[in-house]
Amino acid sequence: MAMATAAASSCTDATWWAYAVPALLGADTLCTHPALLAFALLLATASAALLAWAASPGGPAWAHGRGRLGAIPLVGPRGLPVFGSIFTLSRGLPHRALDAMSRATAGGGGAHRARELMAFSVGSTPAVVSSSPATAREVLAHPCFADRPVKRSARELMFARAIGFAPSGEYWRLLRRVASTNLFSPRRVAAHEPGRQADAGDMLAAIAAEQCASGVVILRPHLQNAALNNIMGSVFGKRYDIFSSGSGAGAGASEAEQLKSMVREGFELLGAFNWSDHLPWLAYFYGPSNVARRCAELVPRVQAFVRGVIDEHRRRRSQSSDAPDDNADFVDVLLSLDGGEKLADDDMVAVLWEMIFRGTDTTALVTEWCMAELVRHPGVQARLRAEVDATVGADGGCPTDADVARMPYLQAVVKETLRAHPPGPLLSWARLATADVALSNGMVVPAGTTAMVNMWAITHDAGVWADPDAFKPERFIPSEGGADVDVRGGDLRLAPFGAGRRVCPGKNLGLVTVGLWVARLVHAFEWALPEGAPPVCLDEVLKLSLEMKTPLAAAAVPRRA
Numbered sequence: 371m372a373m374a375t376a377a378a379s380s381c382t383d384a385t386w387w388a389y390a391v392p393a394l395l396g397a398d399t400l401c402t403h404p405a406l407l408a409f410a411l412l413l414a415t416a417s418a419a420l421l422a423w424a425a426s427p428g429g430p431a432w433a434h435g436r437g438r439l440g441a442i443p444l445v446g447p448r449g450l451p452v453f454g455s456i457f458t459l460s461r462g463l464p465h466r467a468l469d470a471m472s473r474a475t476a477g478g479g480g481a482h483r484a485r486e487l488m489a490f491s492v493g494s495t496p497a498v499v500s501s502s503p504a505t506a507r508e509v510l511a512h513p514c515f516a517d518r519p520v521k522r523s524a525r526e527l528m529f530a531r532a533i534g535f536a537p538s539g540e541y542w543r544l545l546r547r548v549a550s551t552n553l554f555s556p557r558r559v560a561a562h563e564p565g566r567q568a569d570a571g572d573m574l575a576a577i578a579a580e581q582c583a584s585g586v587v588i589l590r591p592h593l594q595n596a597a598l599n600n601i602m603g604s605v606f607g608k609r610y611d612i613f614s615s616g617s618g619a620g621a622g623a624s625e626a627e628q629l630k631s632m633v634r635e636g637f638e639l640l641g642a643f644n645w646s647d648h649l650p651w652l653a654y655f656y657g658p659s660n661v662a663r664r665c666a667e668l669v670p671r672v673q674a675f676v677r678g679v680i681d682e683h684r685r686r687r688s689q690s691s692d693a694p695d696d697n698a699d700f701v702d703v704l705l706s707l708d709g710g711e712k713l714a715d716d717d718m719v720a721v722l723w724e725m726i727f728r729g730t731d732t733t734a735l736v737t738e739w740c741m742a743e744l745v746r747h748p749g750v751q752a753r754l755r756a757e758v759d760a761t762v763g764a765d766g767g768c769p770t771d772a773d774v775a776r777m778p779y780l781q782a783v784v785k786e787t788l789r790a791h792p793p794g795p796l797l798s799w800a801r802l803a804t805a806d807v808a809l810s811n812g813m814v815v816p817a818g819t820t821a822m823v824n825m826w827a828i829t830h831d832a833g834v835w836a837d838p839d840a841f842k843p844e845r846f847i848p849s850e851g852g853a854d855v856d857v858r859g860g861d862l863r864l865a866p867f868g869a870g871r872r873v874c875p876g877k878n879l880g881l882v883t884v885g886l887w888v889a890r891l892v893h894a895f896e897w898a899l900p901e902g903a904p905p906v907c908l909d910e911v912l913k914l915s916l917e918m919k920t921p922l923a924a925a926a927v928p929r930r931a
């Protein structure tokens with residue numbers, strides 16, 4: 371009702387041109403001069419847009435009083451008419467830009483209101499972002515924020531049928547149930563340890579070879595190979611010999627290359643900012659990334675690949691009537707579902723393909739950030755290595771998942787990495803309000819608003835974390851005055867996996883994998899900058915996740931021959 375009234379009033383304000391121009395020129399004049407009529411209409415539309423923008427904190431997408439539905443109105447930057455804040459957000463580091471914008475808005479008298487929730491416009495998309503743990507919790511936990519806005523690239527790449535983008539109805543609940551009871555259950559994660567260990571072992575051997583050949587290791591490709599193989603093993607039950615290259619490349623190397631190129635293309639398409647998602651009219655004039663064409667080319671390749679894997683599994687299963695054991699891959703698990711849980715082949719393709727996407731880059735890049743911090747902080751690295759050695763033995767076997775669970779300093783190092791460099795600084799994929807949502811601070815977020823949480827702003831807020839720019843794992847060790855923070859969505863001061871109904875279902879797998887890899891990398895090598903190298907560069911680049919702009923290059927000195 372409030373919205374309707376506001377809409378009506380802004381309409382009356384803005385259309386005076388349409389009445390004034392004929393009055394000034396005479397109605398006959400306008401009818402006989404179509405060009406003049408078109409000009410008058412254009413002027414009326416432009417003035418309506420300008421007035422609506424000028425009267426709307428949050429910018430053009432917040433016209434018609436959308437931001438004033440609650441007792442406490444929303445505040446936020448107006449940005450530019452029509453475009454809002456799109457230019458600030460489409461390039462650079464949007465989490466930092468939004469953090470700065472919310473501080474600037476709060477300084478203008480809104481006293482922390484913009485930190486709690488700030489309205490802004492991405493073209494015609496109304497958006498809010500929270501930079502405070504309390505409001506972020508409300509947003510993430512509220513049932514009316516359980517949908518996600520679906521970008522064009524995600525829709526065209528079939529993700530609307532996958533867990534991450536499916537609307538929060540019965541189908542999505544079924545997928546979540548299957549994920550928690552089957553795909554990511556603690557038993558399944560534990561049963562996949564041998565695969566994780568094998569991938570880590572191959573990675574360490576490849577690192578040792580590169581160190582021996584060139585005296586320095588670019589860690590990222592090793593982590594990416596291990597992550598891809600690890601997720602391929604868990605999801606498709608397939609592993610490739612991708613650690614050797616050229617003539618040494620093993621069986622399936624070309625299939626692995628194909629797969630890598632599909633994953634790379636998908637990452638680019640999903641991570642790219644698509645202007646026409648927010649300015650639909652622009653699609654007629656401008657499409658620099660050719661999203662539609664590239665998606666149309668990629669989808670059949672993905673379908674052929676994933677269907678091939680599903681068919682292989684079907685053939686194998688037709689020869690055995692055994693139920694899948696704990697070590698079964700995701701394809702076998704999905705094929706074994708029955709009755710109401712059974713998925714159509716297209717849906718299986720979407721679910722499986724999404725897992726490959728979600729699971730590959732995140733674990734690799736968290737491990738890379740972690741190792742970069744360990745190179746920058748030799749004291750932290752030495753203390754961590756001492757803990758690993760004390761748990762496993764310096765010369766003995768290699769760390770296991772069970773060892774990792776008994777290493778509080780390692781857990782603290784991983785948490786501090788997630789705090790300093792949250793892989794999804796805006797929690798990657800936003801939420802969508804499906805109804806008007808009243809928050810406890812008196813603000814109301816109207817239906818149709820895209821809602822984000824700026825996790826980076828929260829984890830770098832000096833009011834939430836003391837000395838936020840310093841890398842200090844001790845802040846998570848209670849016996850040293852730190853806090854025992856649950857990073858799996860229970861404490862919004864540090865929720866890198868999100869929270870609420872759409873919290874990351876792969877969080878345990880992600881944490882176990884990163885913990886094991888860091889333990890093994892530190893157990894096997896001493897990591898340092900090569901002689902004369904410049905300091906580690908912590909500059910960021912935000913693609914689908916937050917990556918190091920310059921890949922880490924370090925000397926990995928083997929600890930034993």
Ligand code: HEM
Nearest residue numbers: 533534728729732794797866867868869872873874876880
């Ligand atoms: C360190 C590793 C990881 C991080 C930091 C991470 C982070 C996230 C975040 C922030 C979200 C959005 C949560 C929200 O909206 O509240 C998410 C969702 C999701 N993640 Fe992860 N993730 C990781 C690993 C994984 C892995 C290994 C998988 C699967 C193989 C996975 C699968 C998913 C899926 C399917 C969703 C969508 C859930 C839904 O919308 O219902 N993630 N993740």
